[in-house]
Amino acid sequence: MSSTTADPFDTAHLRSAVLDAWRSSPTRFREDANVEEDYALGAYRDRLIVELAQNASDAAKGAGVRGRLLLRADDGGLTAANVGAPLDRAGVESLAAMRASSKDAGSVGRFGVGFAATLAVSDAPEIRSRDGGVRFDRAATIDILRSDADLLTYAEQRIPPLLRLPLPTDASPEDGYDTTVVLPWRDDAARKLALDALAAIDDALLIALPHLDEILVEIRTSEGVDRRRWQVARDASPVMVSENDQTRYWRVATVIGDWADENDPTIPTEVRGRGNWSATIAIPVAENGSPVALPSGVQRVVHAPTPTDEPLDLPVLLVADLPLDPSRRRVVQGTRAAAVVGAAAKALAAAIIEMAGEHGPVVASLVPKPALVGWIDTALREGVRESLRGAQWVPAAHDGLARRPDQVVALERGSDELVRALAPHLDDLLDPAWTPHLAMLRSLGAVSRPIVEVWDVVAPLPLTPRDWHRLYAASVHLETRDLEGLPVPLTDGRVVRSVRSTMLADGHDLAILGVDVVHADAEHPLLERLGARAFTITQVLDASFVRRVVDAVEHDEDEARAIVVAAAVLLDDSAVEPGDLVSAADVPVATRDGSWVPASAVVVPGSALDAVAEVSIARLADDLVTSASVHAWAALGVLAALTPVTLHDQPLDAHVWDEVMVDGGDWCAAVADVAGTEDPGDLFAPEVVIVRGVELLDGASIVDFAELLTAPAVTRALISPTVILTGDGRRVLTPSPAAWWLSETPILDGRCPAEVRITGDDRLEPFFAVTAIPSGVDEDLLVAIGVHTTLERWVSTSGGADDLLDALADESIAVPPSLLVELMAAIAEVVEARLPDPPQRVRVIRNGTTEVVDAEDAIVAIAPHHSVVLQASYLPGTERLAEILDLAPSDDEACGASALAGTGVERPVPVVAGALALPATYREHDELVVDGVSVDWWVTDGGEVHTATLDGLARGLAWASGRWGARFELADALENQGDAVILDAERLYDR
Numbered sequence: 001m002s003s004t005t006a007d008p009f010d011t012a013h014l015r016s017a018v019l020d021a022w023r024s025s026p027t028r029f030r031e032d033a034n035v036e037e038d039y040a041l042g043a044y045r046d047r048l049i050v051e052l053a054q055n056a057s058d059a060a061k062g063a064g065v066r067g068r069l070l071l072r073a074d075d076g077g078l079t080a081a082n083v084g085a086p087l088d089r090a091g092v093e094s095l096a097a098m099r100a101s102s103k104d105a106g107s108v109g110r111f112g113v114g115f116a117a118t119l120a121v122s123d124a125p126e127i128r129s130r131d132g133g134v135r136f137d138r139a140a141t142i143d144i145l146r147s148d149a150d151l152l153t154y155a156e157q158r159i160p161p162l163l164r165l166p167l168p169t170d171a172s173p174e175d176g177y178d179t180t181v182v183l184p185w186r187d188d189a190a191r192k193l194a195l196d197a198l199a200a201i202d203d204a205l206l207i208a209l210p211h212l213d214e215i216l217v218e219i220r221t222s223e224g225v226d227r228r229r230w231q232v233a234r235d236a237s238p239v240m241v242s243e244n245d246q247t248r249y250w251r252v253a254t255v256i257g258d259w260a261d262e263n264d265p266t267i268p269t270e271v272r273g274r275g276n277w278s279a280t281i282a283i284p285v286a287e288n289g290s291p292v293a294l295p296s297g298v299q300r301v302v303h304a305p306t307p308t309d310e311p312l313d314l315p316v317l318l319v320a321d322l323p324l325d326p327s328r329r330r331v332v333q334g335t336r337a338a339a340v341v342g343a344a345a346k347a348l349a350a351a352i353i354e355m356a357g358e359h360g361p362v363v364a365s366l367v368p369k370p371a372l373v374g375w376i377d378t379a380l381r382e383g384v385r386e387s388l389r390g391a392q393w394v395p396a397a398h399d400g401l402a403r404r405p406d407q408v409v410a411l412e413r414g415s416d417e418l419v420r421a422l423a424p425h426l427d428d429l430l431d432p433a434w435t436p437h438l439a440m441l442r443s444l445g446a447v448s449r450p451i452v453e454v455w456d457v458v459a460p461l462p463l464t465p466r467d468w469h470r471l472y473a474a475s476v477h478l479e480t481r482d483l484e485g486l487p488v489p490l491t492d493g494r495v496v497r498s499v500r501s502t503m504l505a506d507g508h509d510l511a512i513l514g515v516d517v518v519h520a521d522a523e524h525p526l527l528e529r530l531g532a533r534a535f536t537i538t539q540v541l542d543a544s545f546v547r548r549v550v551d552a553v554e555h556d557e558d559e560a561r562a563i564v565v566a567a568a569v570l571l572d573d574s575a576v577e578p579g580d581l582v583s584a585a586d587v588p589v590a591t592r593d594g595s596w597v598p599a600s601a602v603v604v605p606g607s608a609l610d611a612v613a614e615v616s617i618a619r620l621a622d623d624l625v626t627s628a629s630v631h632a633w634a635a636l637g638v639l640a641a642l643t644p645v646t647l648h649d650q651p652l653d654a655h656v657w658d659e660v661m662v663d664g665g666d667w668c669a670a671v672a673d674v675a676g677t678e679d680p681g682d683l684f685a686p687e688v689v690i691v692r693g694v695e696l697l698d699g700a701s702i703v704d705f706a707e708l709l710t711a712p713a714v715t716r717a718l719i720s721p722t723v724i725l726t727g728d729g730r731r732v733l734t735p736s737p738a739a740w741w742l743s744e745t746p747i748l749d750g751r752c753p754a755e756v757r758i759t760g761d762d763r764l765e766p767f768f769a770v771t772a773i774p775s776g777v778d779e780d781l782l783v784a785i786g787v788h789t790t791l792e793r794w795v796s797t798s799g800g801a802d803d804l805l806d807a808l809a810d811e812s813i814a815v816p817p818s819l820l821v822e823l824m825a826a827i828a829e830v831v832e833a834r835l836p837d838p839p840q841r842v843r844v845i846r847n848g849t850t851e852v853v854d855a856e857d858a859i860v861a862i863a864p865h866h867s868v869v870l871q872a873s874y875l876p877g878t879e880r881l882a883e884i885l886d887l888a889p890s891d892d893e894a895c896g897a898s899a900l901a902g903t904g905v906e907r908p909v910p911v912v913a914g915a916l917a918l919p920a921t922y923r924e925h926d927e928l929v930v931d932g933v934s935v936d937w938w939v940t941d942g943g944e945v946h947t948a949t950l951d952g953l954a955r956g957l958a959w960a961s962g963r964w965g966a967r968f969e970l971a972d973a974l975e976n977q978g979d980a981v982i983l984d985a986e987r988l989y990d991r
Helices: 011-024 026-043 048-063 089-097 113-120 138-146 152-157 188-199 203-208 335-366 375-390 416-422 432-443 451-458 465-474 525-529 543-555 557-572 630-636 654-660 664-675 702-709 712-719 737-743 779-784 791-796 800-808 817-828 864-869 879-885 950-960 964-975 980-987
Strands: 067-073 077-082 126-129 132-135 167-169 179-184 212-221 224-233 239-243 246-258 276-285 301-303 307-311 317-320 409-412 447-450 502-504 588-590 596-598 643-651 684-692 722-725 731-734 841-846 849-854 859-861 874-876 905-908 921-924 937-939 945-947
Touching (some): 011 026, 011 089, 048 067, 067 188, 203 224, 203 239, 246 335, 307 375, 317 335, 409 416, 447 451, 543 557, 557 588, 654 664, 684 737, 702 712, 712 737, 791 817, 817 879, 859 879, 864 937
Parallel strands (some): 409 447
Antiparallel strands (some): 224 239, 246 276, 276 317, 301 307, 643 684, 905 921
């Protein structure tokens, strides 16, 4: 040490006192060495930058200036320069004592034991200050020990403490600063440790040190200088911390209090004398003050006020005067710590409440959830949550006013729009903006309510139909399960809880008809989605309407009359046609004689059907007739004309059909007969059209009701066949029920339509009488109801061929042979689906006339030469006819011609003009006799032609070549075979 170096802090005296203590007590030497080692390697092992910043903050406070700190690292070491109060004698004594601190109230560090942190990087720390400086040097300390015989052995025993023997220095502080700490690097590891600590500087350091406003970090290398500058604007709101060109914002709240018990034995001795404490909560926010995530570089620990090892997982900074243990890394639990943490919790809760009012639900990120991170974190969370439970800070949707969490109700799965629609009626609903944070609010006491329960609350309230419409519009995105029990306002003022029972009738008043009609102002598509019926007459006048009238007739006929009249009036303004309302036919209506009869059995007076229906048929009561139009009553099911009605999916149950129409069971039996089954129950009609009112025509003449039959809908119903499905999968076409009924009813000159014919086809003359048909009646309609028109139409209808065979078997009917041939030809042309059953008795030709014989005695003559020799009963026809009638066809054996084959003289067939493919030869006989009958020609079953005459040859060749119609041309050709010119000339006139 130079003799000229000033020693303003009398470090020589301090050194002398320490050396005397060591000489007198080797234990004291070891104790000092151990303490310093504990601080350097334990409590302050990684707090170099924090301790330097604390000293800078306290120096600024002591001088009443805005604190600035320069931290510069270069090849030589670390330099820390600050402004403010310079080093003084008390500070030097604190450095050398190691067990005492010169800190005053509100100070954080100021050259106390924390200076031991410098030992992590340097063995020669130096403090240069405006009023003098001191340095410490491990090598100098060892030299001092070695120069003293009493202390020499200490130097050999262990590394001596470094910070007990201060040395004066007259070096000046950094320009522009009041104090500079210079720390030469011990080694590269020390340098890396310091550089890592500089890189870890964050906003928390400036917030934790209230008198430090600027930190400038310079890293100098051979490549240049890297500068980072932190500045804090504490007077701004929110507080701004800038790092170079980046600015971050913090909402800072500080609370100050007095210690409740200065003599608390759980508090370290060093801090017992302090009379007050402070706690600061810093919340990271955006420039507008809304909360943001904690910057990633900020340590998530409690600051007391410098970083401790106590974890803090909340997204805030807690800087508080908390009692620390000797390691200065753990907070000492006790009443003081509890009081400070409790106050900090209230401060954080107050900040959350204020921010909720300013920024809304974004502050939910600050509301702590229960957690077990550490006892301080846990206590802080519980304190905040307790404060929030009892405070009014959660806004209601109705008026936006804040309420306690337990005073608001949230909708489960409800939309914001629905909440806003409900808010005027339920003032405790949670502001929908907070719905995403429902779980958090529930943990603080808020309740949630399923939407289906909301309807129970709202239903009795005096909402207007328009209010309900707004609720429906806001509920369109809800699931069906959330809409069970949805209230619905009706036109009569009632509110019902079953949407499916209501109807959207656009304001129609249908209450008298037993229909719950939604008020027009409340109608919304949501209701239809949930089952409300759209207004249609068929929905109103359904089976339940019929039951309502039936019940009213039993209890109050005046009410029944009013209901029926209301229905008819409703139909007056509709496009409903008679027959559209299938169930309406069963509705009872009042008749002239005062009885109540199903509409389908009542006639409207003055209608077209009234003119032809029997007097005994019930007529609609006169007061009902005048209350609505004939069309309306007909649409309701009362008979005014013939009314086609379509029924679907109908089994052919005779008992059921006897109730549907007169003789309905007989129709089922007739259909079963056509379908070839004995049990109509095996049959099913996917769609069948009945004609109501047709049974009233019994006893009348078609002349009187022709106009009713020719109505287009009635004509279609009669003409269109009914499709019947059988149990074995067949599809059978049968007459419609009404057409069948008319065919069995004497409406044509006292005869049934099936018993008469119209003029035109004389082949029907033996079977049916001619009747006069009114003009304008379509022939298809006549056929549909059974009137016969032509032979072909007769046999082509269902059962027609059977009827013809039955008629031919009637011996009282005269049928000439020529007509029988035509009739058999018509039967042979019947399509497969209409083929008759084989008859038991058939009409045949015998001896030039016809007679009826048993089928087993009849034969079908399938060729003209066969019929010449057959003396038994025969039918002229074809093999197909024989197959259809199940009769034997004729052949050589049946005709007694089986011996002809190979007989006679074989001759070549003459060459004749024409394009016929004639056989090459024929057999000539002087006389040709078959079964005792002399014949001119014969063609055997093998196709061999036999003839006794030239004319017979022409016929034989024509039949053999399949051109029977060319027999006369062949006869001429054979007769004039030598005059081809004449034949060619004659052929020019063929037509």
